Amino acid sequence: MNHPSAIRIFFKTIVARAYPRFVGSHRNLTWLVTETLLPLIGTIAMIYVYRALHAPARYLGFVVLGGVLLAFWQNVIWSMATQFFWDRGGGNLELFAMAPTSLAAILLGMALGGVYMSLTRSAAVLLVASTLFGIGYSTASLLPALGIFVLTVCALYCLGMVLASLFLFYQREAWQLADALQEPIYFLSGFYFPVRSLGAVVGGLGSLIPLTLGLDAIRQLVLPGTPQFVPLAWEVVAIVVQIVAYGVLSQVSLRYLELQSRQDARLILRST
Amino acid sequence: MDIAVETKALRRVYRSRRQEVVALDGIDLQVRRGERFGVLGPNGAGKTTLIKILVTLLLPSSGEAFVDGLDVIRQFREVRHRIAMVSGGENVGFGMLKVREQLWMFSQFYGMPSAQVRRHIAELLERLGLSEAADRRVSALSSGMRQKMNLIRGLITNPRILFLDEPTVALDVGAARDVRDEVRRWMAEDPSRTVILTTHYMMEADELCDRVAIVNRGRIVAQGTPAELKQQVQQDAIVDLQLSPGNRLLDALRAVDGVAAASVSEQDGIDRFSLHLSSDAALSGVMRVVEGSGRQIRGVQKREPTLEDAFVKLVGRGMAEEEQA
Ligand SMILES: Nc1ncnc2c1ncn2[C@@H]1O[C@H](COP(=O)(O)OP(=O)(O)OP(=O)(O)O)[C@@H](O)[C@H]1O
Ligand SMILES: [Mg+2]
Numbered sequence: 001m002n003h004p005s006a007i008r009i010f011f012k013t014i015v016a017r018a019y020p021r022f023v024g025s026h027r028n029l030t031w032l033v034t035e036t037l038l039p040l041i042g043t044i045a046m047i048y049v050y051r052a053l054h055a056p057a058r059y060l061g062f063v064v065l066g067g068v069l070l071a072f073w074q075n076v077i078w079s080m081a082t083q084f085f086w087d088r089g090g091g092n093l094e095l096f097a098m099a100p101t102s103l104a105a106i107l108l109g110m111a112l113g114g115v116y117m118s119l120t121r122s123a124a125v126l127l128v129a130s131t132l133f134g135i136g137y138s139t140a141s142l143l144p145a146l147g148i149f150v151l152t153v154c155a156l157y158c159l160g161m162v163l164a165s166l167f168l169f170y171q172r173e174a175w176q177l178a179d180a181l182q183e184p185i186y187f188l189s190g191f192y193f194p195v196r197s198l199g200a201v202v203g204g205l206g207s208l209i210p211l212t213l214g215l216d217a218i219r220q221l222v223l224p225g226t227p228q229f230v231p232l233a234w235e236v237v238a239i240v241v242q243i244v245a246y247g248v249l250s251q252v253s254l255r256y257l258e259l260q261s262r263q264d265a266r267l268i269l270r271s272t
Numbered sequence: 273m274d275i276a277v278e279t280k281a282l283r284r285v286y287r288s289r290r291q292e293v294v295a296l297d298g299i300d301l302q303v304r305r306g307e308r309f310g311v312l313g314p315n316g317a318g319k320t321t322l323i324k325i326l327v328t329l330l331l332p333s334s335g336e337a338f339v340d341g342l343d344v345i346r347q348f349r350e351v352r353h354r355i356a357m358v359s360g361g362e363n364v365g366f367g368m369l370k371v372r373e374q375l376w377m378f379s380q381f382y383g384m385p386s387a388q389v390r391r392h393i394a395e396l397l398e399r400l401g402l403s404e405a406a407d408r409r410v411s412a413l414s415s416g417m418r419q420k421m422n423l424i425r426g427l428i429t430n431p432r433i434l435f436l437d438e439p440t441v442a443l444d445v446g447a448a449r450d451v452r453d454e455v456r457r458w459m460a461e462d463p464s465r466t467v468i469l470t471t472h473y474m475m476e477a478d479e480l481c482d483r484v485a486i487v488n489r490g491r492i493v494a495q496g497t498p499a500e501l502k503q504q505v506q507q508d509a510i511v512d513l514q515l516s517p518g519n520r521l522l523d524a525l526r527a528v529d530g531v532a533a534a535s536v537s538e539q540d541g542i543d544r545f546s547l548h549l550s551s552d553a554a555l556s557g558v559m560r561v562v563e564g565s566g567r568q569i570r571g572v573q574k575r576e577p578t579l580e581d582a583f584v585k586l587v588g589r590g591m592a593e594e595e596q597a
Contacts, residue, residue: 003353004383016380019373020366027368091364098327099381100352106381262331265286268324 003100013105014112021079021113035071035117036124043067043125046192047133059193061137061223064129066191068122069152069215073189075114076156077178081163083110085175088269093168097267103254107164111157137222145221148236152214155242159210161250169257169266185209194219196227203229210242275341276433276466277303277326282335284321284490295321297490298335303483306463308455310481311470312583318490319470320359323437326468327357340432353382356431358422360441367411371402371421374410375428382429389428396424399457400450416447423451427458434458436469440476452480474580484579488587498579505577505585508532508548511555514571515543515562524561530554535580535590542570548585 004012025031046063084103087093096106129135167174188198188206195203195216206212217235219226229235261267282299285292295318303309311319324330326339328348337344342351365374372393379389397403400420405413413421419439426434436455440448459465471477477484478498485495494501515521517538525534525545532548549555562569584590 009381009383012380012383016377019377020369023373024366024368091359091362094329094357095364095378096381098329098352098355098357099378100349100383101381259331262329265330267329 006102009101010105013099013101014109017106017109018111018113019109021110022116025117031117032120035121039067039071039121040125040128043129044132047129057135058223058225060133061130061135062194062219062226063192064126064135065215065219065223067125067129069149069211069218070186070191071118071121071125072153072156073185073211075118076111076160077163077182079114080107080110080157080160082167082175082178083107084164084168085171088171088267091269093267094269097258103164103168103258104161104251107161108157111160138224139222141221145218148214148217148221148239151236151239151243152210152218155210155214155239155246158243158246158250162246162253165250165253165257168254169261169264171266188212190215194227194229196229207238210239210246213238213242274305275302276305276307276339277301277309277468278338279322279326280336282322282325282337283333284318284325284330285333294490296325296332299487299490299492301485301492301495303466303468305466306459307482308459308467308469308480310477310484311468311487312472312474312477312484312579313470313487314472314587314589316489317487319487320437321490322487323357323435323468323470327355327435328352354432355435356426356429357435357437358426358439360419360436360438360443361415362422363418364422365410367409369410370407371410371413372397372406375421375425378425379428384429392428393424396427400424400454416443419443420447420451420454423454427454432464433466433468436467438470438472440471440473448476452476455480474578474583478579486583486586493586494582501579501582502577505548505581508550508577508581508585509552510575510577510581511547511549511558512571512573512575513545513547513558513562513569515545515565516568516570517541517543518565518567521545521561521565521567524565525558528554528557528561530557533585533588535584537590543567546581546584546590548581 043063047060050059050063084093087096096103130137188202189195189209189212190198190206195206195212198206203212213235216226216229217232217239220228220232258267279299279301282296283294284296285294299322311322313319321330325332325337326344328344328351331345339351340354344351365378369377372390375393376386376389380386394406397406400423402417402420405417410418410421423439426436439455440451443451455467455469459467469480481498483495483497484501485492486501487493494504522534522536522545525531525547530549530551531554532550534545534547536543536545538544547558580590
C-alpha cells in the first residue's frame, strides 16, 4: 500500500506537535509571568547572595549564564521528558502511539514548540540581569560560545528523549524521581558556580548531564578567568559524543519501552 | 472471502499486584472487508480490550490478530498506516487549539498533505454541521460537538479500517443519528472500507451493523446478522410486564417454570420486565409470583423479539447493569 514516507511523517509530526505549544504561547500570555518574570527574580536573588558574600564580579556572570541554560533544562524536563505522563492521562498518548509516526518525532516537536518560550526566558534573564548589575562579557569568542550553546541544547534534547522513555514506562515512579532529583542536579551541573569547585569525581559525574560541560565551556569563553575544569576542546568533544550516545540510546529505549508498555497496558487509558 | 480483521484464540490478561483479570478469553473473529461489524456486550465484557489490541496499543497475552492481513504484534508499524480509532467520550488534543487546527495536527502524524487535509476537514465539518465551530477553541465545544470532531479525526486519515469504541455514548438523539449517518455515508463511499464498532445500544447495532458479535466475560457468545440473532428468540414468547416498584422480583421470576430468561429496566418509576417464555402456559406461574409480591400490574404486552431479547437470552441478563428490581 502507498503511504507517505517515514521521513516525511517524521518532519510533519515535529511541526504539528510543536504547533499547539507555539500557538499556546500566543493565546495564553500568563507564561510571560511564570516563565520569564519568576525565573528572572530567582536569578537576581542568587546574584544578591553572591554580592552579599563579596564574590568577585565574575561570579555574577556565572549566575546569569546558569539562569540562561536553566531555562532549557527545565523545558526539557518538565515540558518534554515528563510530558507523556500527562499525555497518557488525557488520552493523547494513545493517539500518538497509534499513529504511524514515532514517539521520537513527537518529543522533538514538544522540544521545538518549547524553544520559543525558553529563548524568551533566557534572553530576558541575560539582558535584564546583565544590564541591571553591569555584568560584562568578553565578546571575542561569542561565535564559538553560541556554537557550544547550540550543541549543548541538542545534547539536552537527546537526554530528554531518554528520560521520556523512562517516563513512558515508569510513570508515577519516574515523576517522583524527577522531582527528587531536581535540586541535586542544579548542584551537580554547577548552575550557580564553576564546576571546578566540585572536584573531579563529583564534577565528572555531573558531566553526564550535557548542561554541565556546556555551561562550563561557555563560561570559559565569555567570562575570562573562569577556573578551568577540563580543557575546552575536550568539553566540546564530550558534548558531541553525548549527542550521539544519548541520541542512539533514546531510540533504543523508546522502542524497547514502547513494546514493554504495550505488554503492560501502559499506553492505554484505563476505561473501566 | 476477503477478510479485514481476524483473531485466533485471542486472550488478554491484565495483571496487577493484587489480582489478575481475564479480559479476553479466546476470541475467534472474522470480519469481512466492507462490513459494518458490531461488538456488543455489557460493561467489562472486553470490548475495549479487543479494540486496543487491534489498533496496536496493547499486546495480547496469547493468540493472534490480523488487521488488513497484517499481524498486529509483528507488523504493527504497517498496521498503523491503515487504521484509525475513535472512542466515545474521549477528550483528547489541546483545548486552546481551534477545531480545524486540532484536526490538522492529528492528520500530520500520518503525513497527510496539509492543503488536501484542510479541504477535507472543511468538507467534513460542513457535513456534520460543525462549520460554525471550525474556528472555535476545542475547550469551548459541547460534548456532542467534540464527539463529532473526534469522528472527523478518524476519517481524515483515510483509514482502511475504522474502529469506533462506543461512538455515540452520551450523545443526544440528534447527534447520535448524525454520527451514525456519517459512518454509513463514509462506508458507502468506498466498498472496501470496514468499520468495527462497540456499543451498548441494541438499537444502534440493529440499525447500523451488518453483523454483530455478542461478547460476555471475554468470550463471544453469539455471532450473526441482527436478523439471525433475533431468530434465536423467535420461538420464545416475549412478554413485557410493567409493574409498580417494590422488592426485588427478578430472581423469583427467573425461577418460574417456563421462563427462559428475564431482564428488567426502570422507566418513569415503573419497572419494565422482559420475560422470555418457552410456553404461553408459563404466564400463569408468572402472575402468581407477581400477585404474591404485592406489586400492581400497570401493563402486559406480548411483542416481537428484538436484538435486546437475543442478548438477554444469550447472556442471561440485560445490558443495563443495575438489576435491583
Ligand atoms: N488497564 C487495565 N488494567 C487492568 N484491568 C483492566 C484494564 N482495562 C480493562 N481492565 C479489565 O478488563 C475487563 C474488560 O475491560 P474492557 O474495558 O475491555 O471492557 P468493555 O467491554 O470495554 O467495558 P465497557 O462497556 O465498560 O466499556 C474488565 O474487567 C476491566 O476491569
Ligand atoms: Mg469499553
